[in-house]
Amino acid sequence: MPELPEVETVVRDLRPLILDRSIRRLRVSRRKLRNPWQAAWTTPILGQRFKALDRRGKWIIARLDVGALLLHLGMTGQLTVQPASSHSGNHTHLRFLLDNDCELRFRDVRRFGSATYFAATADLDVHLNVRLGPEPFGVDADYFRACLRSTQRPLKAVLLDQTVLAGVGNIYADEACHRAGLHPARVGATLSVPEVDRLRLAVESVLRAAIESRGSTIRDYIGGSGLRGRFQDDFAVYGRTGRPCVRCESLILCLRIAGRSSHFCPRCQPLRPGRR
DNA sequence: CTGTAATCCTGCGAGC
């Protein structure tokens, strides 16, 4: 669920709520996340303070005095700070009690999320760098052109590939293709240089706009302070199958591309490059 | 090597 704009919003929300706060206690549910929390990680983090909160792609890095926590929200993850006395919903898997009687809570219905403690931040950097390409802002034009020129995969698959760009998911891949006027099934290598450049700028602009709106809430997503996002109101194609294109009024179609539902306007985003 | 499909999990809406 959460893609880059949602994760960025969570991180921004949480910074003033947890930085320089120490961890008094950690409670772990018995249900296992994708990477089950190891009992051996609990004692080392007790008493430590949150020193920084960063985002890399869709990953959240909470740096402690020693080492760091690496979190991923998966499809339904929620990371919030609430008074420790308040009711924590079901599927709350981690509860970090802070020194101000608030709790940092990790809730995840589908349990596709993960939380890991790295005692050595060098290990964490390696872990991230082998999985992730550059952040999708200010991307080098030659790099992105090379990524597309060398592949037979559809655009949709390239945009979802975290080793090409870190942070784009299904929603923003579709929205970026629409902004660029490119069909999501177009094969990467068939794009002209201006088309590739258009796509790179479209990705950047849609992500910036979504961050401005605190991300998109379809169902589960909430920010670190519990607020919903607003960008779902600005979707041009995602989840708008059968409704008119906001630009040309053609009906939005939905196809399965690269294993994911992909929404596009057949007129604004022709599969065969015609005049446009 | 490159690209696609199955897998992990729960909840919800559509359709019968």
Next chain:
DNA sequence: TGCTCGCAGGATTACA
């Protein structure tokens, strides 16, 4: 109303 089916924002692995 109640049931089953298919699908959902992600990442990893296993396979063609």
